[in-house]
Amino acid sequence: LFVMVLTFAFDYRWIARYAYVVHGLAIVLLIAVFAFGAVTKGSQRWINLGIITFQPSELMKPAVVLVTAWFFDRLPPSKITGWDAIWPVAIMLVVPSVLVIIQPDFDAALAYIFCAAVVGFLAGWPLIYFIGGGLAVAILAPLVFFFGLRPYQQDRVLIFLNPENDPLGAGYHITQSKIAIGSGGIFG
Numbered sequence: 749l750f751v752m753v754l755t756f757a758f759d760y761r762w763i764a765r766y767a768y769v770v771h772g773l774a775i776v777l778l779i780a781v782f783a784f785g786a787v788t789k790g791s792q793r794w795i796n797l798g799i800i801t802f803q804p805s806e807l808m809k810p811a812v813v814l815v816t817a818w819f820f821d822r823l824p825p826s827k828i829t830g831w832d833a834i835w836p837v838a839i840m841l842v843v844p845s846v847l848v849i850i851q852p853d854f855d856a857a858l859a860y861i862f863c864a865a866v867v868g869f870l871a872g873w874p875l876i877y878f879i880g881g882g883l884a885v886a887i888l889a890p891l892v893f894f895f896g897l898r899p900y901q902q903d904r905v906l907i908f909l910n911p912e913n914d915p916l917g918a919g920y921h922i923t924q925s926k927i928a929i930g931s932g933g934i935f936g
Contacts, residue, residue, distance in 0.1 A: 763814065764814070764817070764818050764821065767811075767814040767815045767817070767818035768815060768818070770810075770811045770814055770815070771808075771811045771812070771814065771815040771840065773807075773811075774804060774807045774808040774811040774844065775808075775843055775844055775847070777795070777802075777804035777807060778804045778805065778808065778844055778847040778848065779847065780795060780804070781793060781794070781795060781804055781847075781851065782850075784796075793805060793848075793851045793853055805844075805848045805851070805853055805856040806856075808844045808848070808856070808860060809856075809859055809860065809863055812840070812841065812844070812860045812863045812864055813863050813864075813866075813867055815840055816837055816840065816863070816864045816867040816868065816871075817867050817871075819836055819837065819840070820833070820867060820868070820871035820872075823871075825872070828871060828872045828873065829872075829873070829874050833868070833871075833873065834877070837864050837868060840864070841860055841861060841864055844857075844860055845857040845860055845861070848860075852898070854897070854901065865878070865881070893905065903918065904918075907919045907922070908922065911923045911926075
């Protein structure tokens, strides 16, 4: 609520002027995780600030939205369907995505790509880009699953697809969510 009120207090054009600064700061914080971050359960994602811990990968999500929106706002409408509308966004995503995959936080990298794709869709990217991207994901997903994911990540995917295999363990929360939705009916 505080962030929402704070956001409404500023003129969006003022925020847009500093989109690249926010994006750059978020990248610096992602790099700082490797120098100052605490290792917890095999992952190095958090920076301990004493009174709180901070996860820079979460700051990158709105930064990606801001910087891609700023980019598309400056892009001439005639170039939205061309290569000039794709490669700069890809470059803006590569560095933060690689940094969070190393942490390892594959989910955050996917979130960055999704955020940029939504902004691209709203900016007017042609539907064929999304169809092509969907086909590429469908082709690459099995390769990534078997050769790119760690065993615990593979287990998460398998439990998501079939939580009934372990209803009292890893699938417990998904199973309980389904029960809650089913119990609530149409009106919750």
